[in-house]
Amino acid sequence: MTAPLHKDSWQYRQLNALNPGLQTLSDGLDDLVQAGHPVIACTADLQYSNGLSKFAAAHPDRFVQFGISEQNMVSAAAGMAAAGSMPFVATFASFLALLCCEQIRTDVAYSALPVRLIGHHTGISLGFYGTSHHATEDIAIMRSIADLTVVAPADNAQLRAAIRASATHAQPIYFRIGRGRDPNVYEAGAPFEFGKAIWHGEGDDLTIIATGSMVHPALEATRALRAKGHSVGFIDMHTIKPLDRAAILKAATTSRTLMTVEEHNVLGGLGGAVAEVLADEGAGCRLIRHGIEDEYSLIAPPTHLYAHYKLDADGIAERANAALG
Secondary structure (H helix, E strand, O other), rough: OOOOOOOOOOOHHHHHHOOOOHHHHHHHHHHHHHHHOOEEEEEOOOOOOOOHHHHHHHHHHHHHHHHHOOOHHHHHHHHHHHOOEEEEEEEEEEHHHHOOOOHHHHHHHOOOOOOEEEEEEEEOHHOOOOOOOOOOOOOHHHHHHOOOOOEOOOHHHHHHHHHHHHHHHHOEEEEOOOOOOOOOOOOOOOOOOOOOOOEOOOOOOOOEOOHHHHHHHHHHHHHHHOOOOOOEEEOOOOEEEEEHHHHHHHHHOOOEEEEEEEEEEEOOOHHHHHHHHHHHHOOEEEEEEEEEOOOOOOOHHHHHHHOOOOOOOOHHHHHHHHHHH
């Protein structure tokens, strides 16, 4: 008889045998319910992957299970918002951003409805589930839709803070989150403001600008570079749209080189957004875009993929060292 997988092995985690790490999503929605907001949580047969099973148990009258019907779910959420509710729609980011793009654009954003779109398991975090489940184009798609805010929290604490902040945000929002297992960067209750980047120090040689799941490993790389005597700044660009242009231009005047880090295709994502600002303003600063080159990502366990694409702390530090010459 085969011995059971050890609970710390990547196989065990990948098969979702552990409790999902996204229960913070339920906690954040519960915060809004307790504050009196008309929250409705919607998912497409993934409540055990995105942690909404906790919310469903606590608030069954506020939970709608759509089954594998993502496009219908987004359109229905638009109707809920038009009727005065505050719907949060959650499914795999690859399905939400690609499959439901038309419904998001026309039913939600064009109609200016305050639907909150939760794209979870972004980037390459679903590992060997394959290309159909990898979401490396979603930032490019979502930030091209007018009047849609795009935010990628770095950890569970920032996700919960962003959900609370969304209560008074008039526009529809696309939340880009991973598997809920990113190491902590922030303490619970840390301040959060849409469109306002968070600085973790300035640097003369290089400023690293990261978003979402890449904030923690990029911060680790920044600390390693500083320990070697390099002057390296760091920006958590949690909101990709609207982008904090002032933070980018400040970094461009203080550092000789900027480097963006994202779990996304280097085309159209955070790096592209930063490049647009530099070009618009005529800022004479070198920019390196670090992410997945213009390719379909390989199929392997997430840890192996992060190492392969140099999106772990060691790989980011290696890429940054090369940029420093």
